Amino acid sequence: METVLFLLLLLIWCALLARWSRPRILLLWGLCLTGAVLLLSSRLTTPLDLSF
Amino acid sequence: MHDMTVLRFSTPAPSVSRLTNLWGLWFTHVYVLLATALLAGALAHEFAAAQPPTALGALQRLFLALAALGPASVVAVSRHRPVTTGDFATGWGMSVLASVCGAATAGRQVLLHIKPGAPGEGAVLAGLHLYTWTFLVFVAATVAAAVMLLLTDETEPLDNHSPVLTLSTLGLLGLVLAANAVTVFALQGFRFALPETPAGYELLHQLGIR
Numbered sequence: 001m002e003t004v005l006f007l008l009l010l011l012i013w014c015a016l017l018a019r020w021s022r023p024r025i026l027l028l029w030g031l032c033l034t035g036a037v038l039l040l041s042s043r044l045t046t047p048l049d050l051s052f
Numbered sequence: 053m054h055d056m057t058v059l060r061f062s063t064p065a066p067s068v069s070r071l072t073n074l075w076g077l078w079f080t081h082v083y084v085l086l087a088t089a090l091l092a093g094a095l096a097h098e099f100a101a102a103q104p105p106t107a108l109g110a111l112q113r114l115f116l117a118l119a120a121l122g123p124a125s126v127v128a129v130s131r132h133r134p135v136t137t138g139d140f141a142t143g144w145g146m147s148v149l150a151s152v153c154g155a156a157t158a159g160r161q162v163l164l165h166i167k168p169g170a171p172g173e174g175a176v177l178a179g180l181h182l183y184t185w186t187f188l189v190f191v192a193a194t195v196a197a198a199v200m201l202l203l204t205d206e207t208e209p210l211d212n213h214s215p216v217l218t219l220s221t222l223g224l225l226g227l228v229l230a231a232n233a234v235t236v237f238a239l240q241g242f243r244f245a246l247p248e249t250p251a252g253y254e255l256l257h258q259l260g261i262r
Contacts, residue, residue, distance in 0.1 A: 001240075001244060001245040001246075002107075002110050002111075002114070002236045002239075002240055002245060002246050003233065003236050003237040003240050005114055006114065006117075006229070006232055006233035006236050006237075007233055009114070009117050009118070009121070009229050009232075009233070010226070010229050010230060010233055012121055013121065013124070013222075013225065013226050013229055016121070016124060016125055016128040016222070017128065017222065017226075019128075019132065022125075022138070022139065022142055025125060026142060026146075029118065029121060029122075029146055032114075032118060033118055033149065033150060033153065036111060036114050036115060036118065036153065037153055039111060039245065040111055040153070040156070040157055040160075042245075043107055043108060043111070043160075043248075044160065046164065046248075048163050048164065048166075049167055050163075050166065050167070051167075
């Protein structure tokens with residue numbers, strides 16, 4: 001999953017150089033951000049030990 | 053008879069505004085370059101200390117790269133046409149969103165080791181663990197992006213007279229993104245996702261190299 005997201009980052013970078021339109025770049029970027037947030041939420045399963 | 057012609061004075065373009073617009077363009081470059089340097093530093097540390105990033109660490113790199121791509125889009129647009137307010141706001145807005153998510157990720161890692169006496173994990177720099185520094189970096193990045201948005205009129209880059217610097221900035225970012233993609237692929241191998249704390253480069257193991 002992380003590899004796919006990093007490849008998506010590279011694709012966005014290529015899109016910037018290739019002068020893609022703003023909505024298309026924003027769509028790719030939003031897709032990558034959503035993927036990263038979903039991945040983060042799947043990593044929040046370990047309970048925090050806050051018993052001070 | 054007095055001439056009744058009304059004299060109209062057009063507002064001259066204030067030089068101070070041009071100066072701050074130029075400053076805005078430079079700051080956008082610096083922001084991208086700093087993020088690139090941090091991503092490169094994380095990679096260098098990974099190899100120098102032979103310490104692969106944790107899953108949360110890899111996510112922080114991802115969010116930092118996403119935060120850099122916003123201003124990078126402003127820089128990229130400035131190569132071939134004047135940047136509009138829409139371009140500027142979109143770029144820095146992207147940066148704010150990604151930085152907030154990055155701060156949440158780093159904050160989560162801080163909270164995992166918040167208990168007094170907990171040793172924490174990974175390297176320590178100037179008394180703070182790297183994930184604590186990352187949290188502070190994301191907070192600073194959010195504040196910087198928000199200030200740029202607040203001062204849009206004064207800081208939006210109108211045009212760009214340094215195409216070499218711009219290409220170098222974008223080139224360096226691309227190089228570091230590619231290096232990160234290769235490293236993460238090597239860590240992850242053909243698994244669905246990274247384990248919480250990767251022991252080594254799984255791809256090499258899967259290919260029978262190590």
